[in-house]
Amino acid sequence: MRLLIRLFFKLVRAIVGPILLLWEWITAPKGMTRPAPAQQRVDEATRQLAIYQFRTCPFCIKTRQALRRLSLHIELRDAQNDPQHRQALLEGGGEVKVPCLQITGDDGQVTWMYESERIIEWLNARFGEPPSA
Secondary structure, X not given: OHHHHHHHHHHHHHHHXXXXXXXXXXXXXXXXXXXXXXXXXXHHHHOOEEEEEOOOOHHHHHHHHHHHHOOOOOEEEEOOOOHHHHHHHHHHHXXXXXXXXXXXXXXXXXEXXXXXXXXXXXXXXXXXXXXXX
């Protein structure tokens, strides 16, 4: 019985996964435009960030859409198919749950942030449009 349940969910993922990826591609937001020096500063700041993700996870897709909207170049790490990234997520964050934002501070201290809404809020606060005066 367990085998049938696993096969069922593999079949569902095989069907729904490509549909989700197509939807992500179709609805990809246009990135924000920054002056070149500002974008360079953002790119430098994002070098200390990495997102652990599963390619077809709806919450990961939502997070990647926020990255595109904010024009952020953050390393994406596949925790589903790459055993090294999966192990790093488990050891560092404590659980294999995605999306997860790894934030490495200037002092080398690493913070792990789970939950797409929380990650998106943090990215918006750090890299979003400054409030107009």
